[in-house]
Amino acid sequence: MSYSEAQIAELVQPTKVHRNVYTDPEIFDLEMKRIWANSWIYIGHESQVPDKGNYITLNYGKVPVVMVRDNNNEVHVLHNRCGHKGAKLVDRPCGQIPAFRCCYHGWRYRLDGKLLGVPHMQGYEGTEFDKDDPQYSMQKLARYESLRGFVFASMNPDAPDLRTWMGGAADVMDNLCDRAPEGEVVAAGGVLRYEHDCNWKMFLENLNDTMHPMIVHRSVVESALEYIETLPEDSPRRDEAEIIPPFGASYETFEESGITGFRYGHHYDGGKTSIHADYTLDPEYEAAMLKAYGRERMLEILSFNTHNTLYYPSLTIKSAVQNIRVVRPIAHNKTIIETWSFRLKGAPESMLKRTLLYSRLINSNGSMVGPDDLTAYFRMQEGLESQASDWIEMHRNFGRDENLGDRTVGKGTSDLDMRTQYAAWRKYMTGEAA
Amino acid sequence: MTTVVTSNEAIREIEALLYEEASYLDRPDLDRWLELYTEDGTYWMPAIPDQADPHTHISLFYDDRVLMEVRRRNFKHPAAASKDYTVRASHIISNIRVEKKNAETGDCTVTSNFHCYLYYRDKQTPYAGKYTHELVRSGDGYRIKSKRVDLINCDAVLNTIIIYI
Numbered sequence: 305m306s307y308s309e310a311q312i313a314e315l316v317q318p319t320k321v322h323r324n325v326y327t328d329p330e331i332f333d334l335e336m337k338r339i340w341a342n343s344w345i346y347i348g349h350e351s352q353v354p355d356k357g358n359y360i361t362l363n364y365g366k367v368p369v370v371m372v373r374d375n376n377n378e379v380h381v382l383h384n385r386c387g388h389k390g391a392k393l394v395d396r397p398c399g400q401i402p403a404f405r406c407c408y409h410g411w412r413y414r415l416d417g418k419l420l421g422v423p424h425m426q427g428y429e430g431t432e433f434d435k436d437d438p439q440y441s442m443q444k445l446a447r448y449e450s451l452r453g454f455v456f457a458s459m460n461p462d463a464p465d466l467r468t469w470m471g472g473a474a475d476v477m478d479n480l481c482d483r484a485p486e487g488e489v490v491a492a493g494g495v496l497r498y499e500h501d502c503n504w505k506m507f508l509e510n511l512n513d514t515m516h517p518m519i520v521h522r523s524v525v526e527s528a529l530e531y532i533e534t535l536p537e538d539s540p541r542r543d544e545a546e547i548i549p550p551f552g553a554s555y556e557t558f559e560e561s562g563i564t565g566f567r568y569g570h571h572y573d574g575g576k577t578s579i580h581a582d583y584t585l586d587p588e589y590e591a592a593m594l595k596a597y598g599r600e601r602m603l604e605i606l607s608f609n610t611h612n613t614l615y616y617p618s619l620t621i622k623s624a625v626q627n628i629r630v631v632r633p634i635a636h637n638k639t640i641i642e643t644w645s646f647r648l649k650g651a652p653e654s655m656l657k658r659t660l661l662y663s664r665l666i667n668s669n670g671s672m673v674g675p676d677d678l679t680a681y682f683r684m685q686e687g688l689e690s691q692a693s694d695w696i697e698m699h700r701n702f703g704r705d706e707n708l709g710d711r712t713v714g715k716g717t718s719d720l721d722m723r724t725q726y727a728a729w730r731k732y733m734t735g736e737a738a
Numbered sequence: 739m740t741t742v743v744t745s746n747e748a749i750r751e752i753e754a755l756l757y758e759e760a761s762y763l764d765r766p767d768l769d770r771w772l773e774l775y776t777e778d779g780t781y782w783m784p785a786i787p788d789q790a791d792p793h794t795h796i797s798l799f800y801d802d803r804v805l806m807e808v809r810r811r812n813f814k815h816p817a818a819a820s821k822d823y824t825v826r827a828s829h830i831i832s833n834i835r836v837e838k839k840n841a842e843t844g845d846c847t848v849t850s851n852f853h854c855y856l857y858y859r860d861k862q863t864p865y866a867g868k869y870t871h872e873l874v875r876s877g878d879g880y881r882i883k884s885k886r887v888d889l890i891n892c893d894a895v896l897n898t899i900i901i902y903i
Binding site for chain 2: 492493494495496497498499501519520522523524526527528530531534542544548640643645653656657660663664668669670672674675676678679680683
């Protein structure tokens with residue numbers, strides 16, 4: 305079907321969402337045009353292009369783009385497309401080049417996208433072709449900005465600046481970086497790319513869905529605890545034993561952690577506490593943090609404990625763990641989730657090892673946590689083909705969330721996270737400024 | 739690496755162990771599978787070709803005894819939704835080469851190629867790559883001290899890998 309503007313607006317109500325937002329390819333295409341093109345989308349971290357000529361490729365929504373560092377050390381986000389016939393100019397995940405050169409007719413571009421040269425130019429003499437016409441250069445995305453090394457881009461020239469758009473949720477990005485004794489993080493230890501047979505929003509809705517861990521992750525928690533039971537009491541401490549069991553925390557524990565929602569669809573759970581709050585503090589790391597910040601500031605940084613923070617719609621971060629997941633939608637029922645890990649500059653190597661352990665244990669394709677989440681997602685994706693009801697409800701704690709002006713706060717089990725996302729969804733999709 | 743010249747008998751013994759391990763993963767039977775590993779045994783599936791180690795780069799799997807013990811329980815746990823499907827596999831192992839051998843103890847490092855078809859949730863997925871097994875003598879036979887699984891598409895976009903390959 306084709307939707308009128310009014311019909312699109314009706315797909316999202318204060319406490320329910322129409323199933324078509326997950327199952328209809330037409331809605332997916334509209335989302336790419338209206339949400340992804342107008343929002344800020346996470347591209348990558350500056351540390352992934354450390355030197356001149358370094359680039360990474362990715363898709364912004366469905367659009368192939370390249371992030372590249374030019375000869376003036378500036379990082380750009382460009383359409384990965386030749387100004388001539390449209391071929392992708394680079395087609396590896398990452399690399400280093402002196403300039404862009406098309407594999408087809410050899411058109412060459414500076415690292416900031418400006419067309420440098422076209423072979424056998426005389427054929428164009430006397431025609432209207434103008435090499436300096438910007439349409440023949442690689443196009444820059446309308447906007448790109450970095451926040452503490454995290455590069456976002458937008459197709460919308462009128463998007464608010466990145467920090468304004470993030471609002472209070474930027475505190476978590478700052479906290480992730482402040483956890484480094486040198487105040488900076490570096491992408492490290494590679495990426496996992498995990499194909500999800502589901503709509504991208506199902507992944508987002510799960511991030512602060514604190515009603516699912518005790519059900520979905522009971523099996524891994526019980527398997528771990530059952531094995532721990534068999535071990536002698538003086539067995540060595542294992543990070544796994546701190547990482548896995550909190551996934552089985554009670555409703556009351558998650559209730560206390562709270563959820564905070566912001567404009568544009570961002571939200572996080574935790575703050576005062578989270579399922580990451582009781583990790584052993586590495587003494588070498590503590591010493592480095594103490595030296596860098598002094599005790600008061602160090603405690604302030606380390607006690608801001610969030611679980612998942614969503615920068616709607618493309619990025620979710622775990623500041624206390626130093627890993628992030630990036631959402632790359634492919635189709636209404638297919639999404640790629642990338643997991644990246646970060647090194648805290650100035651911290652001992654043990655911190656990166658723990659981050660990588662976490663990424664592998666919780667987010668990898670072979671883990672005992674992520675695949676159980678994915679099972680719930682693909683069952684929803686398939687189940688929603690049923691027309692038994694057109695609506696998915698999100699009533700939990702409705703009317704009891706507290707509006708504090710720049711943010712809304714609610715109990716940890718509130719559907720505040722879903723309502724926050726869909727308020728932004730509706731605004732983007734109906735053309736209001738989200 | 740040069741291939742060690744090994745007698746037919748020695749090769750047959752190694753083959754028998756690799757085939758036995760594969761047969762437990764075919765069924766799959768992780769309890770029997772785990773018995774083939776030493777107490778300090780590890781199972782590693784790197785996420786990039788030629789990955790140097792499992793700690794400074796992400797891996798798809800890196801299980802020592804502790805995680806193997808958790809995984810074998812998890813695989814049978816009635817509440818594990820992702821395990822609520824039939825899993826069957828067929829492993830073919832070939833190109834077996836003994837890369838290193840300690841003449842005194844008999845401990846050796848063995849590489850092989852594998853093709854594995856994995857049936858899971860109405861879908862059959864092919865995996866292919868190279869195994870590297872470190873085998874140590876234990877009584878009359880061998881046990882596995884480490885197994886490294888290099889998938890040829892380890893750095894591609896992959897779906898769930900529901901069990902050890």
